[in-house]
Amino acid sequence: MNNKQSKSLFDKAQHTIPGGVNSPVRAFKSVGGTPLFIKSAQGAYITDEDDNSFIELINSWGPMILGHAHPVITSAVQEAVNNSLSFGAPTAKEIDIAELICEMVPSIEKVRMVNSGTEATMSAIRVARGYTSRNKIIKIEGCYHGHGDSFLIAAGSGAVTMGVPNSPGVTDGTAKDTLLAPYNNVEAIQTLVAENKGEIAALIIEPVPGNMGLVLPKDNYLQKLREICDAEGIVLIFDEVMTGFRLAKGGAQEVFGVTPDMTTLGKIIGGGMPVGAYGGKAEIMNFVAPAGPVYQAGTLSGNPVAMAAGLNMLTYLNEHPEVYTELAAKGEKLAEGIQAVLKELNLPYQVTLLGSMICIFFTENEVDNFADAQTTNTEKFGKFFHQMLENGVYLPPSQYESWFMSLALTDENIQQIIAAVKSSLIAVEG
Numbered sequence: 001m002n003n004k005q006s007k008s009l010f011d012k013a014q015h016t017i018p019g020g021v022n023s024p025v026r027a028f029k030s031v032g033g034t035p036l037f038i039k040s041a042q043g044a045y046i047t048d049e050d051d052n053s054f055i056e057l058i059n060s061w062g063p064m065i066l067g068h069a070h071p072v073i074t075s076a077v078q079e080a081v082n083n084s085l086s087f088g089a090p091t092a093k094e095i096d097i098a099e100l101i102c103e104m105v106p107s108i109e110k111v112r113m114v115n116s117g118t119e120a121t122m123s124a125i126r127v128a129r130g131y132t133s134r135n136k137i138i139k140i141e142g143c144y145h146g147h148g149d150s151f152l153i154a155a156g157s158g159a160v161t162m163g164v165p166n167s168p169g170v171t172d173g174t175a176k177d178t179l180l181a182p183y184n185n186v187e188a189i190q191t192l193v194a195e196n197k198g199e200i201a202a203l204i205i206e207p208v209p210g211n212m213g214l215v216l217p218k219d220n221y222l223q224k225l226r227e228i229c230d231a232e233g234i235v236l237i238f239d240e241v242m243t244g245f246r247l248a249k250g251g252a253q254e255v256f257g258v259t260p261d262m263t264t265l266g267k268i269i270g271g272g273m274p275v276g277a278y279g280g281k282a283e284i285m286n287f288v289a290p291a292g293p294v295y296q297a298g299t300l301s302g303n304p305v306a307m308a309a310g311l312n313m314l315t316y317l318n319e320h321p322e323v324y325t326e327l328a329a330k331g332e333k334l335a336e337g338i339q340a341v342l343k344e345l346n347l348p349y350q351v352t353l354l355g356s357m358i359c360i361f362f363t364e365n366e367v368d369n370f371a372d373a374q375t376t377n378t379e380k381f382g383k384f385f386h387q388m389l390e391n392g393v394y395l396p397p398s399q400y401e402s403w404f405m406s407l408a409l410t411d412e413n414i415q416q417i418i419a420a421v422k423s424s425l426i427a428v429e430g
C-alpha cells in the first residue's frame with residue numbers, strides 16, 4: 001500500500017502538533033506504522049491522501065450511523081451555514097433538539113448542550129456532586145469518559161492504548177475521590193459503598209463499554225447497580241456517548257430496561273459535528289445554572305450548525321426505527337461470518353457483538369471486564385490491523401476500541417470484511 005503522502009504529512013505534523021495528531025489514539029502508537037491522513041469519506045468508504053480507499057469501521061468513533069456525507073446531515077449543515085456560524089445566543093433549534101432527545105430517551109427530562117463528550121461527563125459529575133453534597137464518585141475500570149481529571153484513572157480507549165491509563169497531571173486530591181471497581185462485579189460496588197457510606201455522589205459507567213474493546217453486561221449487572229444506587233442515594237450516570245442513539249433510539253438504557261438518573265451523550269447528537277450533552281431527572285438538572293447553583297457554561301454550546309446537523313440526524317432516527325433492525329442484521333451477519341472464519345482456522349479468539357458495535361479480542365478468555373480484556377495479544381492485533389488495511393478495511397487502530405458499523409455497509413461490503421478478516425488472520429497466524 002502506498003502511504004507516501006500520509007508519511008510526509010505525519011512527519012510535517014510532528015513539528016507543530018504534539019505527536020503529530022490532535023487526539024492520541026489516531027497516532028497508530030499501539031499498532032505501529034504511520035497514521036493515514038484522510039482526505040474524504042462517502043457512505044461506507046474513506047479515502048486517504050494517497051488515494052487509498054477503505055471500507056470503514058471507525059465511522060468517526062460512532063456518529064456516522066447513516067454513513068459518511070449522508071444528505072440528511074450535509075443538507076442541514078449547508079443550509080445552516082448560510083445564516084452564520086455562531087450567535088452566542090439562544091436559537092429555536094436548541095429547543096427542538098432538546099425536546100427530541102427527551103422524547104427518544106425518556107429518562108432525560110431536561111438536557112444541556114455542550115461541545116464534547118468530555119464536557120458532558122465532567123459537567124454531569126459536577127451536577128451530581130452539587131445535588132448530593134457529596135464528593136466521591138465510582139468509576140469502572142476500563143471505561144473511558146473523556147479526558148476530565150476525575151476519569152483518567154484506570155481509563156480505557158487512548159489512555160490504555162498509550163499505556164497511560166493513569167495520567168500524570170491528575171492530582172492525588174482528585175484521584176482520591178475516584179473509587180474504582182471492575183465491570184460486571186456487583187460485590188466490588190457493594191464493598192465500595194459500604195466503606196464510603198454517605199460519601200458517594202455518583203456512579204458513572206458506560207452501560208456497554210466500548211473503550212476496552214466491546215464488553216457486555218451480564219447477570220443483570222446494570223439492574224443491580226440501579227438497586228444499589230437507589231438504596232444509597234447515589235446518582236447513577238450512564239455515559240451513552242457511544243451507545244446513545246446507536247444501540248437503539250433510547251440507547252443502552254432502552255435495550256437493558258434500566259433507567260439512569262443522568263445520561264451523557266456525545267458526537268452522535270451532532271451527526272459528526274463537535275457536540276455533547278448531559279441530561280436527566282428535572283430535579284437534578286434544575287441544579288444547573290442559571291436555574292440552580294452549579295455553574296456550567298459554553299460560548300459555542302448549542303452551536304446552530306451542530307444543532308441543525310444533530311436535529312436532522314435524530315429526526316431521521318426517530319422516524320425510521322427500521323434503522324436499528326437493519327444495523328442489528330448487519331452486525332449479526334458480520335459476527336457470524338467472523339465466528340465461522342475463527343472456527344475454520346481453529347482460533348480461540350472472542351467476538352463480542354451488540355447491535356452495530358462489534359470487536360474481536362485476541363484472547364481465548366471470555367472478556368467480562370478490563371482485566372480480561374488485557375489478556376488480549378495486542379501485538380497480534382497490531383499485525384491484524386495492518387493486514388486488514390492491506391485488505392482494504394480500516395479498523396480502529398487499537399485493540400481497546402469497539403468497531404462501529406454504518407447503515408451504508410452493503411451485504412457485499414460485509415462479505416468483503418469477512419474475507420479480509422480471513423486473509424488477515426491467516427497472514428498473522430502464519
Ligand SMILES: Cc1ncc(COP(=O)(O)O)c(C=O)c1O
Binds near residue numbers: 121211240267
Ligand atoms: C463513552 C465515552 N465517553 C466520553 C467520551 C469523550 O468524548 P469526546 O472525545 O467527545 O470528548 C468518549 C469518546 O471519546 C466515549 O467513548
Ligand SMILES: N[C@H](C=O)CCC(=O)O
Binds near residue numbers: 061
Ligand atoms: N474511544 C474514543 C472515542 O470514542 C476514541 C476517540 C479519541 O479519543 O480520539
